[in-house]
Amino acid sequence: MDTLSYKTVSANKATAQKEWVVVDAEGQILGRMCTKVAKLLRGKYKPNFTPNVDCGDNVIIINAAKVQLTGNKWDGRTYVRYTGFPGGQREYTPADLMAKGADRLVRKVIKGMLPKNRLGAKLITNLYIFAGAEHNMQAQQPKQIDINTLK
Secondary structure, eight states, X not given: OOXXXXXXXXXXXXXXXOOEEEEEOTTOBHHHHHHHHHHHHHTTTSTTOOTTSOXXXXXXXXXGGGXXXXXXXXXXXXXXXXXXXXXXXXXXXXXXXXXXXXXXXXXXXXXXXXXXXXXXXXXXXXXXXOSSSOOSOGGGOOEEEOGGGOO
């Protein structure tokens, strides 16, 4: 048996094959859709996945304003942040974030699923979120994928 044929391939910045994909968020459950998008951003669906390299795809999310939350999560779930000053703890709900802009809620959820380091900061820049059905990324010739077919 030839053991040289079983070499582990590690991707780097030059050999990573990045694509542009469009994900339609209309009618999708927020958390389930965002886990799949986070895996697309990391590149975990690719055979040459390398944990310390940005080898994921560039993802365009359209219809972000039509995302769904189950149960009473629009007002029942609270996010907490701290300003750094005494008495500066602030609470807000997903409905508050959606009122400020549909992209804020989706971006916050996906960012929480990425690594908390420089790689995660680089990966979140590969995400483009649009509230409506139109996007301005036609020059990249993105391909439409069905997020429900991914595991």
